[in-house]
Amino acid sequence: MDEREIIDKLRQMRDEDQSYTDGKILSSVSTKPLDVAIEAYKIFSDTNALDIHVFKNVERLEKEIIEWFGKLLKNKKTAGYITTGGTEANIVALWVAKKLYPGRRKILVPQSAHYSIQRAADLLDLRIEYLPLDRNFKVDISELENRIDKDTLAVVATAGTSALGVVDPIGEINKLCRNIFFHVDAAFGGFVIPFLNNKLRLDFTLENIDSITIDPHKMGLAPIPSGAILFRDESYLNELKTSPDYLPFQTFTLSGSRSGGSIAATWATINYLGMDGYRKIVEKCMENTEFLCNELKKIKVDIVVEPELNVMGIRPQNMENVWKALRDMGWDILMDTQSKSLRIVVMPHVTEKIIREFVRDLGEVI
Numbered sequence: 001m002d003e004r005e006i007i008d009k010l011r012q013m014r015d016e017d018q019s020y021t022d023g024k025i026l027s028s029v030s031t032k033p034l035d036v037a038i039e040a041y042k043i044f045s046d047t048n049a050l051d052i053h054v055f056k057n058v059e060r061l062e063k064e065i066i067e068w069f070g071k072l073l074k075n076k077k078t079a080g081y082i083t084t085g086g087t088e089a090n091i092v093a094l095w096v097a098k099k100l101y102p103g104r105r106k107i108l109v110p111q112s113a114h115y116s117i118q119r120a121a122d123l124l125d126l127r128i129e130y131l132p133l134d135r136n137f138k139v140d141i142s143e144l145e146n147r148i149d150k151d152t153l154a155v156v157a158t159a160g161t162s163a164l165g166v167v168d169p170i171g172e173i174n175k176l177c178r179n180i181f182f183h184v185d186a187a188f189g190g191f192v193i194p195f196l197n198n199k200l201r202l203d204f205t206l207e208n209i210d211s212i213t214i215d216p217h218k219m220g221l222a223p224i225p226s227g228a229i230l231f232r233d234e235s236y237l238n239e240l241k242t243s244p245d246y247l248p249f250q251t252f253t254l255s256g257s258r259s260g261g262s263i264a265a266t267w268a269t270i271n272y273l274g275m276d277g278y279r280k281i282v283e284k285c286m287e288n289t290e291f292l293c294n295e296l297k298k299i300k301v302d303i304v305v306e307p308e309l310n311v312m313g314i315r316p317q318n319m320e321n322v323w324k325a326l327r328d329m330g331w332d333i334l335m336d337t338q339s340k341s342l343r344i345v346v347m348p349h350v351t352e353k354i355i356r357e358f359v360r361d362l363g364e365v366i
């Protein structure tokens, strides 16, 4: 195949799938990346973040991203790296936890946690105890308190659950985690909570938080793949350091080769938007979420819990049939079997116009 044929073929294949700008994608936690990020990716697409002896500037860009997260999380000492996403970041967090508390095996995890935590436990031979949720789908804090014992290695909380965008009571959990590793999976909420003007808190001033997962490729708007694992300080990364025989330096990442393109694109996105840019995007997404809630109430569709972030679950009557009909109309929407609801993520591409169209179609289907 020549170059033209290849590009035409790929263009045609891409056009057959949905695009974010079509706007019928209600299930995705990612969105269309910025042009400047795509350009940045191209410039660094041939670089490998593992090879810091060759690509010193990739290392520098990554360092600046981590410093930016340090400001976001109110801790200058924040240390970490850019992963392939939330899954890798969660695995790395629990890997460090295991290194820090070698004699212990139990991890306490809310039932609503992302499945990557279960993957991590499996890989690291840890024993998960799932914690029940209260009626707001947050972890039952008294149950958590009761279950902490001397075998407890780590507690995991989620700041923005995959199904409903619920934020576990991070402040209260923080108080219970003295001498236990405390990891917060804020893969989704990490780029939302710091920009909300309310009482939700997510930063290292909560003194027992050891690590936080935040994904630039979700509400950070960076292209996939880009996740981040962030630790309170450098000492956590030291737990993972290894000196491969063939490399002239130590490395601490789980993956070997890593895309310098992803790092450049993430750097471009955070510098282009800045804190103010993110604040405006989050405000708009929250405004649209509230608009969607109000429109749904008008057609008497139940909302599982009042959304705290720009994610929500809805429970129309005859849910499975409604779901199928909506999908037939081209709406990309997913059903969550645990909360028994249809999940909507109000990403920046889900505009007020799209919401009106969706509610109109939902009303018709019902």
Ligand SMILES: Cc1ncc(COP(=O)(O)O)c(C=O)c1O
Residues within 6 Å of the ligand: 029, 084, 085, 086, 087, 088, 090, 114, 116, 158, 160, 161, 162, 185, 186, 187, 188, 215, 227
């Ligand atoms: C709360 C949470 N954690 C972790 C992940 C995993 O992220 P990734 O798909 O980037 O590995 C997700 C994905 O949606 C998530 O919602």
